[in-house]
Amino acid sequence: MNIPNIKRILLVDDSEVIRRGLGRILVIEGFSVDTAADGIEAQHLLNENDYDMVLTDIRMPVMTGIELYQQIEQICPKAANKVVFMSMDIPDPQTRRFFTKVNRPFLLKPFTMDDLMNAFRSCGC
Numbered sequence: 001m002n003i004p005n006i007k008r009i010l011l012v013d014d015s016e017v018i019r020r021g022l023g024r025i026l027v028i029e030g031f032s033v034d035t036a037a038d039g040i041e042a043q044h045l046l047n048e049n050d051y052d053m054v055l056t057d058i059r060m061p062v063m064t065g066i067e068l069y070q071q072i073e074q075i076c077p078k079a080a081n082k083v084v085f086m087s088m089d090i091p092d093p094q095t096r097r098f099f100t101k102v103n104r105p106f107l108l109k110p111f112t113m114d115d116l117m118n119a120f121r122s123c124g125c
Helices: 016-028 039-048 065-075 093-102 113-122
Strands: 008-012 032-036 053-057 083-087 106-108
Touching: 008 016, 008 039, 016 032, 032 039, 039 053, 039 065, 053 065, 065 083, 065 093, 083 113, 106 113
Parallel strands: 008 032, 008 053, 053 083, 083 106
Antiparallel strands: none
């Protein structure tokens, strides 16, 4: 009997509603999901676990998604290729330049499950 390869995702968002709702949807879609309320909590989880994908909000207190990405890039550059950003705000010019530089997917909330799956596929998940 073959056990399917379940992809493990770290979902980072300061909104509990988004963590619960999107986390539930991802589990229904067949993913294993860990959640973090901020970048510091995400760093601890990243130090303890391997993830196939990191889905992070950009604007969060304590540590932004961009700062989290920069930490991931320093600690484990290979994992930086697995980061997808999301935000309710249209990125400002500085953030857009950052996305161009790092070539990471960005999703504008609310996004569809198709948008999310396309972003995941673009990262090899």
